[in-house]
Structures are given as structure tokens and as C-alpha cells.
Amino acid sequence: MSVTGSAGARGAARPLMRLVTMSGAPILRQLHLEERLLRRTADNWCVINDGTAPPTIVMGVSGRVSELVEIEPVLRDRVPVVRRYSGGGTVIVDQGTVFVTIICDKSAVAGLQPFPRDIMSWSGQLYGKVFDRFGEFHLRENDYAFSHRKFGGNAQSITKNRWVHHTSFLWDYDVENMDYLKIPKRAPEYRLARNHTEFLCRMKEYMPSRSVFTDGVITALGEQFSVQPTDLETVLSNDEEFVPSTKLLSQQDLEEIVSSKGSSSLGVQEVEA
Amino acid sequence: MSGMCCAVPDGLKYTQSHEWVKLHEDGVATVGITDHAQDHLGEVVFVELPETGAQVSAGGSFGNVESVKATSDVNSPISGEVVEINSKLSETPGLINTSPYEDGWMIKVKPSSPAEADGLLDAAKYTKHREEEDAH
Numbered sequence: 001m002s003v004t005g006s007a008g009a010r011g012a013a014r015p016l017m018r019l020v021t022m023s024g025a026p027i028l029r030q031l032h033l034e035e036r037l038l039r040r041t042a043d044n045w046c047v048i049n050d051g052t053a054p055p056t057i058v059m060g061v062s063g064r065v066s067e068l069v070e071i072e073p074v075l076r077d078r079v080p081v082v083r084r085y086s087g088g089g090t091v092i093v094d095q096g097t098v099f100v101t102i103i104c105d106k107s108a109v110a111g112l113q114p115f116p117r118d119i120m121s122w123s124g125q126l127y128g129k130v131f132d133r134f135g136e137f138h139l140r141e142n143d144y145a146f147s148h149r150k151f152g153g154n155a156q157s158i159t160k161n162r163w164v165h166h167t168s169f170l171w172d173y174d175v176e177n178m179d180y181l182k183i184p185k186r187a188p189e190y191r192l193a194r195n196h197t198e199f200l201c202r203m204k205e206y207m208p209s210r211s212v213f214t215d216g217v218i219t220a221l222g223e224q225f226s227v228q229p230t231d232l233e234t235v236l237s238n239d240e241e242f243v244p245s246t247k248l249l250s251q252q253d254l255e256e257i258v259s260s261k262g263s264s265s266l267g268v269q270e271v272e273a
Numbered sequence: 274m275s276g277m278c279c280a281v282p283d284g285l286k287y288t289q290s291h292e293w294v295k296l297h298e299d300g301v302a303t304v305g306i307t308d309h310a311q312d313h314l315g316e317v318v319f320v321e322l323p324e325t326g327a328q329v330s331a332g333g334s335f336g337n338v339e340s341v342k343a344t345s346d347v348n349s350p351i352s353g354e355v356v357e358i359n360s361k362l363s364e365t366p367g368l369i370n371t372s373p374y375e376d377g378w379m380i381k382v383k384p385s386s387p388a389e390a391d392g393l394l395d396a397a398k399y400t401k402h403r404e405e406e407d408a409h
Contacts, residue, residue: 062319062339087319088342113406115313116343142342156343159334160290186318 015108017044017225019218020232027052027093028248030101031084033232035244037103038157038164045103046221048214055094055177056080058168060087060155065249065257070180074254079180081249086164087116088142088155092180096172096202098210100217102165109224114163116156123154123165129223130216135206141188144169148190149201171203171210279308279403282374286350286390287399288332293374294350294382296390302351305378306338306369309403315341317369320362322380327355329382331389336379338369347379351389357381 022030030049037045057069057079065071065081068090074081079092093099102123106114112122124139131137135146144152144167157164178196191199207213221227285293291310295303311317319339329335329349337344358380361368369377384390394402 060339060342061321061337061344085344086342087339087344113313114345116315116341116345118313119343120341154342156341158343158345160332160346160348 014224014226015044015105017046017104017108017221017227018230019227020045020047020230021214022047022049024051024053024095025049026054027056027058027099028080028082028246030099031058031082031246032244034101034103034164034166035085035246036242038159038162040242042105044105044108044225045101046218046227047099047101047103048217049099049101050210050214051095052093052097052099053095054080055092055174056082057090057092057180058082058084059090061085061245062087063090065254068182068184070182071254071258074180075251075258077180078251081254083247083249084155085245086155086157086166089153089184089186090181091153091168092173092177093168094174094177096170096174098169098171098203098213100167100169100214102221104163106161106163114158114161116158119156119158119163119165120154123167126220126224127152127217129220130213131206140190143188145190146201146206150199151201151203151206169203169213170200171213173200173202278312280374281307281309281396281400281403283396285374286393286395287402288348288350288393289402290348291403292348292350294390294393296384296387300383300387301356302353302382302384302390303378304335304349304351304380304382305373306347307399307403308373309407311370311373311377314338314343314345314370317366320366320369320379322358322362323355325355325358329353329355329380331386338366349380349382350393351382351384352386353382353384355380356383 059068109122112118120142127144128137138145142154143150152167152169154167175197218227285295287293291307293305293307317338317340322336331352332348334346335349336347338347359378
């Protein structure tokens with residue numbers, strides 16, 4: 001467990017949080033990194049990835065492809081589909097997406113129990129400090145929204161002693177990419193059956209620049225942590241044995257789903273996303 | 274969080290990470306998560322369990338549950354071999370919420386070191402532990 005940091009106001013020690021910043025890293029690589037940092041290190045981390053390529057569909061651990069993805073155009077256009085290690089719904093990410101991931105030891109935030117709603121409440125307050133001056137910010141049923149329009153989707157993974165809260169923020173998005181996604185059966189109540197373009201908003205319409213956003217995140221974290229920029233290469237050792245659970249679905253996997261007429265995809269339990 | 278929470282039956286042993294184990298006379302142990310855990314997790318929508326024959330270690334993860342956009346590891350209180358899994362949870366994962374100590378059981382284990390259970394919390398100590406956590 002990492003506790004060395006620096007003294008904040010009143011002499012209280014702030015735990016160390018290592019900061020990794022990337023730009024345009026493929027989302028599969030980012031998610032594999034997150035899993036390694038979660039399961040193979042004892043430190044607190046913030047990972048910021050500003051944009052990603054290529055445009056990729058990312059599903060939660062239990063998502064059913066046939067219900068969430070328009071498979072035919074995905075196969076036609078060879079859009080990558082990734083099943084990530086955390087819970088939650090399906091997104092399509094691209095250069096307009098900014099990712100912020102927070103990985104913490106369970107003792108890093110005093111009094112915070114490692115359960116989903118507790119962590120989400122904490123993160124909602126953190127991001128309130130980032131966004132309040134730019135719009136009517138809300139944590140709405142586990143989404144980050146300006147008024148009633150979502151701009152940030154969250155997911156979490158919780159182990160015995162550590163947790164991850166990661167968010168895909170829509171700095172901008174390509175409305176045509178949304179056509180690869182179906183409207184999910186299980187949706188937040190505040191969505192009110194709106195289509196993607198009516199439900200979502202773009203952060204760039206509320207904030208002056210991406211760097212204002214990412215700097216704001218780092219500043220907000222700095223109130224609770226001693227944030228230290230970190231070069232990954234100096235921290236990670238060669239860990240050939242670790243096998244992340246996040247997987248890229250193959251073309252064959254997707255073709256089998258099309259041909260199976262809606263049966264279970266890849267052995268995942270039959271649940272709503 | 275529910276004000277009605279949380280049941281802590283006698284006769285079970287508990288972990289600080291909110292799992293329970295019941296030792297049966299035939300030597301097999303049943304494992305699940307507590308009422309406190311299901312209450313804090315929210316509606317469980319997906320459960321991932323090991324296969325029968327898998328080995329589990331005390332304190333190690335044997336599977337996970339998904340709720341409120343989060344996957345949460347579930348840890349085994351004891352070491353041993355998984356001899357049965359609750360197949361009902363694939364169709365009805367919500368059994369963990371409605372019946373965490375009965376129909377929502379997760380795995381059955383043949384313990385490799387039965388004495389491990391002696392180091393776990395009894396109902397009174399677990400109740401104190403979870404109340405201390407909720408008091409923060």
C-alpha cells in the first residue's frame with residue numbers, strides 16, 4: 001500500500017498518486033495497462049489518455065454483443081470490439097474521447113468503503129470541482145451530465161483491497177459512429193428513450209480546451225493526493241505472466257454471433273447489459 | 274443504503290471482505306456474500322463463477338459479481354476444491370440480493386484445511402466489523 005506523499009493543509013499527509021498521461025493510445029493497450037496497475041501494483045494511479053485510435057467499441061464484462069452492437073455494419077467496416085474487465089455499458093470511443101482512470105488502494109480515501117455507489121459518490125464530488133464552473137454538472141444514475149445530457153460514462157472494478165473508477169469523457173464525438181451501437185435495453189431512467197444525439201452532449205461546447213479539463217482533474221485530485229507525474233517505463237517491470245482479461249473480439253467471434261441467431265455470445269452469461 | 278440491513282446469521286463464519294462460509298457435517302462448505310455486501314453492491318446483474326474442480330485459496334478471488342456498472346471480486350474464506358457452483362445464478366443473479374444466505378449461495382468447497390475457518394469472524398465479531406465500516 002502506498003502512503004508516502006506530502007503534507008497538505010493542517011499537516012495531514014496526502015497519499016501519493018502517480019500520474020500517467022498518454023495521447024492517442026489504443027484503448028486496448030490502455031485497458032491492459034489499467035488491469036496491470038490494479039492487480040500487480042500497490043500504488044494509487046491516475047491515467048489520462050487524451051483521445052484514442054482507431055475508433056473502437058468497448059463493452060462491459062457482461063455485455064451481450066447481439067443486443068448492444070449493430071454487428072453487420074461493424075463487420076463490414078471492421079470496427080474493433082473490445083470486452084473490458086469492468087462492468088457497465090457499451091461505448092464507441094475515438095479521438096474525441098478523453099479517458100480518465102483512477103486506481104486506488106482501499107485505504108487511500110479515508111472512510112470510503114470499496115463498493116460501487118460509495119466510490120461513485122466520491123468521484124461525483126471530485127468531478128463536481130472540475131465541472132461546476134462550466135455548466136450545470138450532475139452525477140445522474142452513474143453518468144456525468146450537464147443538465148440532463150450525458151458527457152461521461154463510468155465503470156468500475158473492485159478487488160479485495162483496490163478499486164478502479166474509469167470514465168470515457170465525450171470531448172467530442174462522431175454522430176455517425178453512434179450508428180454502430182443499439183440503444184440498450186437497460187438504460188438509465190433519465191434517458192427517457194432519447195436517441196444518442198438527444199441524450200449526449202459534447203464537452204467542447206462547455207469548456208475552452210481539453211487541457212483545461214485535464215488540468216482541472218489533476219488539480220482536483222491534488223486536493224486529496226500528492227500527484228506525481230510518472231514515467232511508466234521506470235515503474236513497470238516485465239510481467240510476462242500477467243494475462244489481462246480485457247479482450248479484443250475477433251472477426252470470427254463476431255461472425256459466429258451473426259450466424260448463431262441471437263444465442264449466447266462467447267459463453268457470457270445471458271444478462272441485460 | 275438500506276436502513277433495514279443487515280442480517281448476520283449465527284452458525285456461519287465471516288470474512289472482513291463480507292463473505293460467509295457454512296461448514297456442513299459432510300465436510301463440504303458453502304460460500305456466499307453477506308447481506309451487508311449485497312446491500313452495498315446494489316442490484317446484481319451478472320455473476321461469474323469458477324468451474325467445478327477449480328482450486329480456491331483463502332482470501333483469494335474465486336469469481337465476481339456485476340452491479341451498478343462495477344465488477345466486484347468475491348473472495349473465498351477457505352482453501353480447497355470447488356465441488357459445486359450455483360447454476361441458478363446465471364439465470365437469476367438477483368438471488369444474491371433477495372436471499373444472500375440461502376438461494377443466493379455461490380460455490381461449495383471441499384476444504385483442504387478445515388482449521389482455516391477457526392480464524393474467521395463469528396457473527397458477533399462480523400457485526401461489529403461491518404458496523405465500524407458503516408460508521409465512517
